[in-house]
Amino acid sequence: MATIAVNGTTINYADEGPQDAPALLFAHSMFFDHRMFAAQAEAFADGYRVIRYDLRGQGDSQRHPREALDFDTQTEDARALIEGLQLRDVTFVGNSMGGFIGLRLAARHPDLLRSLVVLGTSADIEEAAEGMDALAAVVREQGIEPVIDGVLYFMLGDTSLNDPSRAHVLAEARAVVGSRTPEYADAAWHIAHRPAILGELPNITVPLTVVAGTEDHTYPPPKSEQIAAAVPHAKLVVMERTGHVHALENPDAVNAVLEDHLAAL
Known part of the structure; x- marks a missing residue:
C-alpha cells in the first residue's frame, strides 16, 4: 500500500501491474x-495498471469533517489522483458511492x-434520505453495531444473505462493515443529501457500461436504466443473483463485464 497527498487530503491506495500500462x-x-476489488486486481494486473483507493474519510485514507466529504470534493480527489499518479488511458470503475464519483468525473x-x-449506483437524489439520515445518526451516536x-x-x-454457498461473502461483508467507526456517519450523511446529476449525464462522451443487480435493495435496476437512458x-x-456490492457477491461476472467493456475499447 502507498499514500499520496492530493486535493488537500491523503489517499491510501494499492498500485499493481505495469506502471506504463493503461x-x-x-x-x-x-x-x-x-479491498472489495481484490478479485479484479488479481484478474487484470497482468495487463493493466490497477489502482484501488480508499475514499477520503474511509479505509486508511485521511479523515475529514463532514463538510469536506461532499461528492464534488471527492470527484476532485479522483481527478487529482489521476494526475498525481500520471495514469494514462484510464477506465474508472465505481461501485455505488464510487459510481457517484465516476459519473461526475466523466461528465x-x-x-x-x-x-x-459504474455498478449499483444512481444519478438521482436519494429517495431513502430520511432513512439514511436516521442511520447516520445512530452510527454517530452508538456505532455501527x-x-x-x-x-x-x-x-x-437475497442470494448472498441466504445461500450457504455465499456464506463467505456475508461473513466478509459483516467483518468489514462491523469494523467501521462512528465518523463513517459523516460520509453516509452525504449520500442522503447529494444533489442529482441527471442533467449532467448527457455530458458523458466516453464509453460507459452501467451494471445493475437484480437483487439490489439500495439502487435497483431502474436507477441504472435511468442512467443508461440519459x-x-x-x-x-x-x-442476476447480485445485490449492491457486485465485486464481492459475483466477482467472476464483474470480471467478465470488465473484459467485455475493455475489449470493446
Whole structure:
C-alpha cells in the first residue's frame, strides 16, 4: 500500500501491474474500501495498471469533517489522483458511492478518462434520505453495531444473505462493515443529501457500461436504466443473483463485464 497527498487530503491506495500500462481505477462503496476489488486486481494486473483507493474519510485514507466529504470534493480527489499518479488511458470503475464519483468525473473531466464502468449506483437524489439520515445518526451516536443487519441488507442481495454457498461473502461483508467507526456517519450523511446529476449525464462522451443487480435493495435496476437512458451510447448490463456490492457477491461476472467493456475499447 502507498499514500499520496492530493486535493488537500491523503489517499491510501494499492498500485499493481505495469506502471506504463493503461489504468483501471477502482472506487468502492460506502462502508467498504479498496479491498472489495481484490478479485479484479488479481484478474487484470497482468495487463493493466490497477489502482484501488480508499475514499477520503474511509479505509486508511485521511479523515475529514463532514463538510469536506461532499461528492464534488471527492470527484476532485479522483481527478487529482489521476494526475498525481500520471495514469494514462484510464477506465474508472465505481461501485455505488464510487459510481457517484465516476459519473461526475466523466461528465466534468472527460479528457481524463478513456471509459467508465459504474455498478449499483444512481444519478438521482436519494429517495431513502430520511432513512439514511436516521442511520447516520445512530452510527454517530452508538456505532455501527445497532444497525449492522440493516446495512448488510442494503449491501447484499437475497442470494448472498441466504445461500450457504455465499456464506463467505456475508461473513466478509459483516467483518468489514462491523469494523467501521462512528465518523463513517459523516460520509453516509452525504449520500442522503447529494444533489442529482441527471442533467449532467448527457455530458458523458466516453464509453460507459452501467451494471445493475437484480437483487439490489439500495439502487435497483431502474436507477441504472435511468442512467443508461440519459447517455445514448451507454451499455446496460443486468446481473442476476447480485445485490449492491457486485465485486464481492459475483466477482467472476464483474470480471467478465470488465473484459467485455475493455475489449470493446
